[in-house]
Amino acid sequence: DTGVSQNPRHKITKRGQNVTFRCDPISEHNRLYWYRQTLGQGPEFLTYFQNEAQLEKSRLLSDRFSAERPKGSFSTLEIQRTEQGDSAMYLCASKSSGIHLGEQFFGPGTRLTVL
Amino acid sequence: SQQGEEDPQALSIQEGENATMNCSYKTSINNLQWYRQNSGRGLVHLILIRSNEREKHSGRLRVTLDTSKKSSSLLITASRAADTASYFCATARPGNAGNMLTFGGGTRLMVKP
Numbered sequence: 001d002t003g004v005s006q007n008p009r010h011k012i013t014k015r016g017q018n019v020t021f022r023c024d025p026i027s028e029h030n031r032l033y034w035y036r037q038t039l040g041q042g043p044e045f046l047t048y049f050q051n052e053a054q055l056e057k058s059r060l061l062s063d064r065f066s067a068e069r070p071k072g073s074f075s076t077l078e079i080q081r082t083e084q085g086d087s088a089m090y091l092c093a094s095k096s097s098g099i100h101l102g103e104q105f106f107g108p109g110t111r112l113t114v115l
Numbered sequence: 116s117q118q119g120e121e122d123p124q125a126l127s128i129q130e131g132e133n134a135t136m137n138c139s140y141k142t143s144i145n146n147l148q149w150y151r152q153n154s155g156r157g158l159v160h161l162i163l164i165r166s167n168e169r170e171k172h173s174g175r176l177r178v179t180l181d182t183s184k185k186s187s188s189l190l191i192t193a194s195r196a197a198d199t200a201s202y203f204c205a206t207a208r209p210g211n212a213g214n215m216l217t218f219g220g221g222t223r224l225m226v227k228p
Contacts, residue, residue, distance in 0.1 A: 004157075033215060042203045042218030043158070056215065091157060095214065103148065103160035104216065 004107035006092050012113045020078045021110045025094030032075050035091040043091055082114045121219040129227050134191040136222040138204030145207045149189050152201045196228045
């Protein structure tokens with residue numbers, strides 16, 4: 001399977017704990033996106049990378065959130081001192097920048113529950 | 116914040132009927148895309164329509180775009196039970212070098228066998 005993969009698929013944590021999610025994009029895609037989706041809503045953009053450079057961050061990405069893509073391949077999203085409001089599905093998507101218009105390929109998501 | 120709204124929020128039809136979903140958005144766009152999401156899973160791209168296009172077809176899907184009204188519609192013809200899913204429109208703004216998408220709230224479609 002050469003699609004976008006995300007791990008873990010589910011994460012349950014207690015308020016105040018730190019969590020880290022991983023996304024492995026399609027190998028030839030140099031753009032990687034993180035979105036957050038709460039129940040019954042559409043995804044909301046968090047941040048994106050072109051290769052290893054983080055080029056844009058949403059105001060939704062508070063200082064408790066940090067994302068990295070150290071070698072321009074996989075990416076991690078860390079949430080520090082989790083809050084109940086962080087409970088959501090975290091979606092990763094990738095895209096080739098060589099195709100100016102085009103679809104983003106989404107992973108299955110990581111569902112975070114903060115107790 | 117979400118770019119647009121979708122209408123209806125939920126739709127229930129019988130297999131074989133057509134399903135129409137509408138999307139409205141607020142700002143100028145470069146293109147508009149429709150995605151499908153099965154329960155609790157990732158999104159799958161269905162179709163993209165550019166801002167200078169008015170209609171596009173792909174299999175049983177027909178998308179229209181009216182930039183003067185800032186609206187789009189997705190028509191699924193001859194629906195099947197497997198079409199049961201949530202459908203989202205997503206827009207990319209002009210000059211948006213990153214091509215990040217702004218999604219609507221979605222339409223939850225149920226197709227009864």
